[in-house]
Amino acid sequence: MLLNMGPSHPAMHGVIRIKVIADGEMVKDCDIDIGFLHRGFEKHCETGTYTQCFPYTDRLNYVSPLINNFGFAMTVEKLMGLKVPERCEYIRVIMSELSRISDHLTCVGASAMELGAFTVFLYMIKAREWIWELVEEVTGARLTTSYARVGGVKGDLPSDFDGKCRSVLKQTAEVLDEIDTLVKRNRIFYDRLRDVGIVSKELAASYGMTGPFLRSTGVEYDVRKATPYHVYDRIDFDIPVGRRGDNYDRYLVRMEEMRQSIRIVEQALDQIPEGPTNVDAEGKIIPPNVMADLGKFGKTAGLLKNEVLIEPTLEGTQKRFHDRVRADSKEAWIPPKEQVYSNIEALMNHFKIIMLGHGVRPPKGEAYGAVEGGNGELGFYIVSDGTDRAWRVRCRPPCFPIMGGLHEILVGDQIADIIATFGSVNMIAGELDR
Amino acid sequence: MAIKVEEKQLTLLERLYVLEVVRGIALTTGHFFRNMAVHIARLFGLAKDKKGSTTFQYPEERRPLAPRLRTLHRLTRREDGAPRCVACMMCETVCPAHCISIVAGEHPNPLIEKYPTRFDIDLGLCVFCGYCVEACPEDAIRMDTGVLEFTSFSREGMVYDLNKLLARSETPKPNEESKVKTA
Numbered sequence: 001m002l003l004n005m006g007p008s009h010p011a012m013h014g015v016i017r018i019k020v021i022a023d024g025e026m027v028k029d030c031d032i033d034i035g036f037l038h039r040g041f042e043k044h045c046e047t048g049t050y051t052q053c054f055p056y057t058d059r060l061n062y063v064s065p066l067i068n069n070f071g072f073a074m075t076v077e078k079l080m081g082l083k084v085p086e087r088c089e090y091i092r093v094i095m096s097e098l099s100r101i102s103d104h105l106t107c108v109g110a111s112a113m114e115l116g117a118f119t120v121f122l123y124m125i126k127a128r129e130w131i132w133e134l135v136e137e138v139t140g141a142r143l144t145t146s147y148a149r150v151g152g153v154k155g156d157l158p159s160d161f162d163g164k165c166r167s168v169l170k171q172t173a174e175v176l177d178e179i180d181t182l183v184k185r186n187r188i189f190y191d192r193l194r195d196v197g198i199v200s201k202e203l204a205a206s207y208g209m210t211g212p213f214l215r216s217t218g219v220e221y222d223v224r225k226a227t228p229y230h231v232y233d234r235i236d237f238d239i240p241v242g243r244r245g246d247n248y249d250r251y252l253v254r255m256e257e258m259r260q261s262i263r264i265v266e267q268a269l270d271q272i273p274e275g276p277t278n279v280d281a282e283g284k285i286i287p288p289n290v291m292a293d294l295g296k297f298g299k300t301a302g303l304l305k306n307e308v309l310i311e312p313t314l315e316g317t318q319k320r321f322h323d324r325v326r327a328d329s330k331e332a333w334i335p336p337k338e339q340v341y342s343n344i345e346a347l348m349n350h351f352k353i354i355m356l357g358h359g360v361r362p363p364k365g366e367a368y369g370a371v372e373g374g375n376g377e378l379g380f381y382i383v384s385d386g387t388d389r390a391w392r393v394r395c396r397p398p399c400f401p402i403m404g405g406l407h408e409i410l411v412g413d414q415i416a417d418i419i420a421t422f423g424s425v426n427m428i429a430g431e432l433d434r
Numbered sequence: 435m436a437i438k439v440e441e442k443q444l445t446l447l448e449r450l451y452v453l454e455v456v457r458g459i460a461l462t463t464g465h466f467f468r469n470m471a472v473h474i475a476r477l478f479g480l481a482k483d484k485k486g487s488t489t490f491q492y493p494e495e496r497r498p499l500a501p502r503l504r505t506l507h508r509l510t511r512r513e514d515g516a517p518r519c520v521a522c523m524m525c526e527t528v529c530p531a532h533c534i535s536i537v538a539g540e541h542p543n544p545l546i547e548k549y550p551t552r553f554d555i556d557l558g559l560c561v562f563c564g565y566c567v568e569a570c571p572e573d574a575i576r577m578d579t580g581v582l583e584f585t586s587f588s589r590e591g592m593v594y595d596l597n598k599l600l601a602r603s604e605t606p607k608p609n610e611e612s613k614v615k616t617a
Contacts (some may be wrong), residue, residue, distance in 0.1 A: 023583065045456055048530055051528070051565070052528070052530035052565075053530075055530045055531075055561050055563045056530070061441060119458075119462055126488045128447045128487060133500070136499075136500045136502070136503055137501075137502060138502070138562060139502070140500070140502040140503055140504045141503065141504055141562065142566075144561060144562060144563065146563040146564065146565075154564075154568070155502075158502075174557055178461060179532060181457060181458070181461055182461060182462075183440075185448050185454060186442060186451075186458065187444060187448060187451045187453050187454060188451075212536065220436040230473070239436045239437070239477050240435045240436070240437055240438075241437070241438060241439065242438075242439055242440070243438065248441065251438065252439035255439075256437070256439050289512070289518065289571035289573055292571075292572055297545070310577045311573065311577075311578060312501040312502060312574050313501075313502050313503070313504050313564055313567055313576070313577050313578055314564075314568060315502050317568075334568065337573075338571060339475055341571070342573050347571055350524075350569075351522075351524065351571075354524050354527055354528045354569050354590045355527060356527055357533060372442060405611075406574040423594055424568075430543055433451075
């Protein structure tokens with residue numbers, strides 16, 4: 001019997017269609033139909049400037065948008081040979097790991113809900129809410145963050161971030177323990193997941209699967225360890241690996257990864273350097289309209305010593321934080337507002353970065369940068385022709401190889417197991433279909 | 435270093451399931467009574483700093499917004515009430531959604547060269563990335579109104595023109611988020 005699951009099915013995350021040839025309750029053959037959320041991300045990136053690509057990357061894996069932001073920024077920086085300030089690297093690590101926790105919380109919560117464990121879903125979404133509130137405080141948006149910039153991040157962390165982050169992590173760790181109490185040794189959950197959706201090492205490797213899917217088979221591959229980016233090589237963490245490659249192992253791997261992420265953030269918060277602080281400010285804070293008008297009418301004597309009372313959504317980008325979070329390079333450097341308001345050189349620089357054809361222009365060449373996303377290796381391949389737009393952008397979405405091999409995993413299981421296996425894929429249509 | 439997440443087979447006691455059910459129910463009921471106690475305490479005016487539920491009773495109760503949260507745009511004014519915008523087109527250029535359109539006019543004051551005769555933001559297209567605020571060299575556009583509700587029955591109603599954007603030109607006071615704000 002041919003059975004259509006999807007494209008809009010209550011248990012399918014996002015729009016995807018699984019054509020199942022069923023023999024009774026068993027899946028004899030199946031075919032995956034993707035592409036319902038195709039938006040042309042790669043083509044869009046070719047039409048906009050490099051800066052304008054960041055809002056597009058938010059919408060790839062929309063549960064952990066910050067990792068996508070940083071992955072894209074990192075690749076462009078690689079192309080330009082930019083060095084990002086140390087503090088900014090740590091901020092990227094912290095925000096990436098918070099995103100990873102929220103990604104796994106959503107995945108485990110949603111797949112547990114589909115197996116009937118609604119409490120798990122609610123508790124995990126509660127924890128995700130705490131993390132998203134932190135993200136909101138840092139980036140100015142819960143989901144469409146657009147926080148990374150070429151050569152840095154938008155703004156420094158808020159002053160009370162350290163304490164808030166630590167308490168959220170503590171609470172999240174408690175939630176994880178509660179989830180383990182609820183479902184880890186629960187017979188229904190265990191029997192639904194154990195020895196279902198088995199992936200062998202060979203299959204995973206031949207399809208190019210990465211992330212928790214590959215690690216559940218026992219292969220120790222994590223981009224953060226294999227090719228350390230940002231400052232992951234300075235941080236001590238473990239890669240959880242499974243043995244059997246079934247859904248239960250993937251659940252365990254994800255739970256352990258969240259604990260490791262908590263460890264990483266705590267270490268990063270301990271290690272994060274203060275970074276250079278611009279000390280020429282005299283502590284006088286004046287409103288932006290006053291500063292801009294004084295600068296415009298030539299009353300610039302001592303104006304640069306002042307600090308501007310900045311618009312709240314731009315908090316953390318003031319002159320004194322600027323050197324901490326932005327690379328010291330005029331090619332990608334949007335000057336701090338104090339300088340834009342008060343001197344013509346910075347204003348020109350500001351205009352040059354934004355004007356079409358003058359902005360961030362990497363030299364001719366190509367670069368591939370990979371980060372460990374929520375589902376595996378998230379890679380960006382950018383070919384530059386020397387203009388302010390990418391000639392070609394290719395995104396390697398971590399879901400795509402998994403979905404490519406999913407039909408082999410589903411065959412032999414029951415129809416109800418499709419839900420369990422599909423839930424453990426954590427398919428995000430935004431990054432799958434791009 | 436890799437760590438194995440190997441899990442042992444379920445024991446007979448766990449297979450029987452009764453104990454697991456009791457453990458699960460104990461956890462959820464624990465949460466229930468703890469939250470209920472907070473709810474009751476709040477009813478009597480105690481435990482103001484705690485919340486019994488993680489949800490908010492929208493629209494009566496609003497979620498506190500982070501200061502950095504990007505919300506509805508506004509244009510700021512000069513002292514004489516004219517818009518601060520000088521129609522330099524930076525926001526229009528940087529906008530990834532191409533939702534801003536500006537028409538520049540010549541200002542009678544020779545110290546101010548240009549001003550916008552039209553300034554439209556199509557909120558139906560806007561992606562709230564905040565690039566326009568970052569790109570503005572005049573502090574003319576801001577996204578700090580704290581307004582999250584701007585709905586319309588038509589696409590035309592989503593286009594905010596100069597007057598609508600200038601209507602909120604005063605700096606909003608902090609901690610005003612509990613009040614009901616609508617566009």
